[in-house]
Amino acid sequence: MKLDLTSDALKTLAALPGLLLPWYRQNARSMPWRETPSPYYTWISEIMLQQTRVEAATGYFLRFIKALPTIADLAATPDEELMKLWEGLGYYSRARNLKKAAEILCREYGGELPADYRALLSLPGVGSYTAGAIASIAFELPYPAVDGNVLRVVSRVAECRANISEPAVKKEWEQAIASILPQQGVGDFNQSLMELGALVCQPNGAPRCLACPLVKVCKGFLNKTAEEFPVKAPKKERRIEVLSVFLLVADGKAALSQRGEQGLLAGLWELPNCPGKTAPDKIKGYFEKLGISAAVEPAGSAKHIFTHVEWRMEGYAVRLERPFDNPKLIWCTKNDLESRYPLPSAFKKYRKLLENML
């Protein structure tokens, strides 16, 4: 066993449902997917919340379910519309997997999410956390839903030094939490752990122990060690990529290109760009060779941080005498840019400038 929990720690963990359920029922934040619970809403919200804070996800969630109120609507939505709904949320593979899973649900489960943990786990984009969250919150099935918030809380409560970055440790925590699930209110219990981790036993800064319902049993608090937990692998340094980004405008239209099918932001639209910095004269020279006169101005620097990569971008506003043919580019109007083509938030700053140029 990697967790190596003492019998005392196990006893403490067993006290959690009794302490957390009443606290959760009084303190749970109001969220649209909690107000009108449905398996579909639970699924969409859990996928959105994987990399996004509740405050940021709420607007996206409401827009998403208004546009795609059922699983069948999600399965049938064109990719571009789906990406437009997801625009700005990042981690776009989540949206692609939602659609793939919706297609499977329509083919094999009558367009509904099954009340079956294993079947949920087999869907694209659904790991043990999401399957456990849907199974317990939507169907009251006795499965844990263990995310980073939960791992932080239980590591502190039990003073457990096992490295939560190791998949085997997470698995053992899932087993340990499965063994303490309450008979009634399993969905609320899972949510109470997540909520406590988000609001009280928070990730950044000191935990708010004096406001915590676990203060009398938490070993991390009692032994003043809470901030030593959880133990996790040090973050890998991000790779830095320098890019030149081109805001190309001609005849009231802007140029967009599409990223390749693999890798970062796969298949999404973007502003044309190339690696490294580019001198404005070189940009002018490039278009002169095509027989097009170009006015080039610097459009400022921007930075965007992905999980493993950081983009440091240098923008150039380029007004062209006329559009030019390039199989990798499309020319779109301001209206197309607003309503049709999703642009990743990495280009947020330049997008605004581009819209002002149109």
Ligand code: SF4
């Ligand atoms: S008492 Fe403090 S460290 Fe323990 S679970 Fe509560 S907030 Fe976290």
